[in-house]
Amino acid sequence: MKKGNSKKSPEDRHPLLDQLGQLWRNKTSVVGLIVVAGFVLAAIFAPSLSPHDPVEISLYDQLKPPAWKDGGSDKNILGTDDLGRDIFSRIIYGARVSLTVAVVSVGLAFVLGTLLGSISGYYKGALDSVIMRIMDIILAFPYLLLAIVVVAFLGPSLQNAMIAIGITYVPRFARIVRGSVLEECEKDYVMAAKAVGASDRRIIFIAILPNCLGPLIVLTTLSFASAILDAAALSFLGLGAQPPTPEWGAMIASSRSLILRASWVMTFPGIAILFAVLGFNLLGDGLRDALDPRLRD
Amino acid sequence: MLAYIIRRILILIPTLLGVSVIVFLMLRLTPGDPAELLLGERATEKALHEIREHLGLNEPLHVQYGMFLKRLMKGDLGETIWSRQKVWIEVKERFPATIELSVAALFISCFFGVIFGIISATRQYSIFDYLSMLGALIGVSMPIFWLGLVFMLIFSVNLGWLPLSGRLSIGVDLEVITNFYILDAVLTKNWVALKDVLWHIIMPAVTLSTIPMAIVARMTRSSMLEVLRQDYIKTAKAKGLSQFIVTFKHALRNALIPVVTTIGLQFGVALGGAILTETIFAWPGVGKWMFDAVMRRDYMVIQGGTLVIAAVFVVINLMVDVLYAVINPRISV
Numbered sequence: 001m002k003k004g005n006s007k008k009s010p011e012d013r014h015p016l017l018d019q020l021g022q023l024w025r026n027k028t029s030v031v032g033l034i035v036v037a038g039f040v041l042a043a044i045f046a047p048s049l050s051p052h053d054p055v056e057i058s059l060y061d062q063l064k065p066p067a068w069k070d071g072g073s074d075k076n077i078l079g080t081d082d083l084g085r086d087i088f089s090r091i092i093y094g095a096r097v098s099l100t101v102a103v104v105s106v107g108l109a110f111v112l113g114t115l116l117g118s119i120s121g122y123y124k125g126a127l128d129s130v131i132m133r134i135m136d137i138i139l140a141f142p143y144l145l146l147a148i149v150v151v152a153f154l155g156p157s158l159q160n161a162m163i164a165i166g167i168t169y170v171p172r173f174a175r176i177v178r179g180s181v182l183e184e185c186e187k188d189y190v191m192a193a194k195a196v197g198a199s200d201r202r203i204i205f206i207a208i209l210p211n212c213l214g215p216l217i218v219l220t221t222l223s224f225a226s227a228i229l230d231a232a233a234l235s236f237l238g239l240g241a242q243p244p245t246p247e248w249g250a251m252i253a254s255s256r257s258l259i260l261r262a263s264w265v266m267t268f269p270g271i272a273i274l275f276a277v278l279g280f281n282l283l284g285d286g287l288r289d290a291l292d293p294r295l296r297d
Numbered sequence: 298m299l300a301y302i303i304r305r306i307l308i309l310i311p312t313l314l315g316v317s318v319i320v321f322l323m324l325r326l327t328p329g330d331p332a333e334l335l336l337g338e339r340a341t342e343k344a345l346h347e348i349r350e351h352l353g354l355n356e357p358l359h360v361q362y363g364m365f366l367k368r369l370m371k372g373d374l375g376e377t378i379w380s381r382q383k384v385w386i387e388v389k390e391r392f393p394a395t396i397e398l399s400v401a402a403l404f405i406s407c408f409f410g411v412i413f414g415i416i417s418a419t420r421q422y423s424i425f426d427y428l429s430m431l432g433a434l435i436g437v438s439m440p441i442f443w444l445g446l447v448f449m450l451i452f453s454v455n456l457g458w459l460p461l462s463g464r465l466s467i468g469v470d471l472e473v474i475t476n477f478y479i480l481d482a483v484l485t486k487n488w489v490a491l492k493d494v495l496w497h498i499i500m501p502a503v504t505l506s507t508i509p510m511a512i513v514a515r516m517t518r519s520s521m522l523e524v525l526r527q528d529y530i531k532t533a534k535a536k537g538l539s540q541f542i543v544t545f546k547h548a549l550r551n552a553l554i555p556v557v558t559t560i561g562l563q564f565g566v567a568l569g570g571a572i573l574t575e576t577i578f579a580w581p582g583v584g585k586w587m588f589d590a591v592m593r594r595d596y597m598v599i600q601g602g603t604l605v606i607a608a609v610f611v612v613i614n615l616m617v618d619v620l621y622a623v624i625n626p627r628i629s630v
Contacts, residue, residue, distance in 0.1 A: 133311060136312055137312055137318075141610070142568040143565055144569035145587075148587070148591065150323075152599050153326075233573055236442045236443075252442065256446065266443070266447075269443075270440055274439060277439075277440070285434075
């Protein structure tokens with residue numbers, strides 16, 4: 001059918017690629033992509049980008065204001081905190097922490113949610129009811145409360161915060177995957193796969209799930225945004241990253257007592273959170289418009 | 298309709314039981330001796346023994362859960378470690394403060410969210426539309442604990458317009474009847490206190506309203522856009538009705554139906570966000586109380602508070618669903 005040296009015809013391309021191509025036509029998603037890429041690069045190259053060691057205490061440089069203010073110097077562009085640590089460097093390293101938390105917690109939710117959702121949607125019946133009721137119970141806790149409680153019992157640490165956030169995000173993945181799987185199961189190709197004797201595992205993972213990728217990609221991107229926000233909130237409450245880890249939420253928490261003397265200590269980590277979350281939200285919205293018009297609210 | 302409501306209430310029961318199982322298991326699955334976790338490290342052997350007996354900690358798990366449920370039915374949520382006060386009494390004292398704050402925040406977010414959404418939809422692709430949708434995007438991306446601190450810095454520290462924290466100034470007398478201070482002030486016609494209470498609630502309520510407001514605005518806009526495209530709107534316009542009547546009387550009614558569900562869900566966001574907001578503004582509600590409990594490792598409080606908040610949230614969701622069925626006759630299942 002295909003000639004060896006001819007160009008690929010448009011039909012040979014995966015439809016997902018076509019849809020992703022639309023991303024470029026959407027200005028907001030391009031902005032989102034650029035912001036996200038910026039944070040990812042900052043996280044990867046943190047050691048070479050940051051001018052100082054993020055946890056190095058320098059008692060001579062306590063509470064230096066940002067460079068453009070009186071008393072500020074180019075040595076610490078965004079100033080220093082109460083222990084003389086360079087805020088700019090801490091924010092760059094903070095990108096590492098926040099992105100790691102987002103990837104791990106959303107990854108956990110993705111794997112568990114996809115697994116439970118596809119089992120639910122594929123086998124239906126009692127198993128489906130049980131799984132979805134458990135998801136309903138998790139959803140019965142208001143946002144952040146379950147995460148706070150889980151960390152309260154497991155003990156405050158970044159690792160437990162990731163687990164807690166991951167658990168609270170499982171239902172949204174399970175629900176969306178279940179819906180897609182239910183829909184796909186009605187289609188002929190699934191029946192064909194069953195007819196040729198493919199195993200359930202093969203049908204679910206090789207045949208069905210790739211067709212549910214669109215909504216999953218969108219949900220994952222948007223979940224990155226909320227995971228960064230939630231992780232920062234947990235760290236702000238003292239339940240996530242512990243000192244001296246350069247984490248944005250924890251940085252804001254430790255600056256609370258300095259609000260009268262040194263507002264910059266608090267300002268910049270907040271802006272970092274806002275932009276990182278905004279980036280993922282913009283990208284997620286763009287992806288949604290491109291991949292899954294049904295999800296548009 | 299009645300059948301629908303009854304069915305929804307019946308679904309509520311397994312959900313609430315599930316919540317109680319999770320809360321019950323959390324303490325039991327936490328490494329360490331539950332009795333010691335509950336009473337703290339300085340508990341005497343005698344007290345430990347008593348609580349083991351009372352909670353049946355030496356019994357098998359299912360027996361323990363049975364005892365746990367039985368105590369729940371009686372409204373017994375245990376005692377706090379810190380103040381040796383009944384958890385239930387503290388919840389009752391503090392919940393009104395949280396509800397007051399959440400309702401104020403939701404009121405702000407619905408009012409502005411719906412207005413911004415309508416204007417955006419009627420002027421799609423105008424500069425106002427772009428700006429308000431950009432604002433909404435920033436709103437959903439906002440770390441509210443940071444925003445609260447920024448508000449404090451601007452409006453309390455620098456401008457001195459609003460009080461820094463708390464619910465009522467020291468020296469202002471208010472006869473507490475319901476624990477809803479705004480209501481109490483109105484009931485006792487205490488206008489000095491009312492002004493003071495309102496002054497205190499503005500900043501935390503606006504902070505807490507950020508995310509819901511953004512979500513409501515986006516939802517209203519897209520729902521409104523969908524309705525405005527429909528034929529009956531065209532007919533209404535063709536009849537020569539004014540833009541105002543068409544927008545508010547014809548379109549808004551239908552557009553608000555999905556928005557109601559969204560608003561209901563935002564109550565959960567507000568209840569969860571209350572933990573952050575109350576902690577920042579020293580607002581004496583369940584959120585701050587839970588946070589303090591987490592810091593003091595007061596597990597009875599965490600347990601009780603979680604149960605009550607989740608139960609309230611579940612019941613509110615039920616009410617929203619019922620309300621949704623009432624205003625939307627198309628769902629008459």
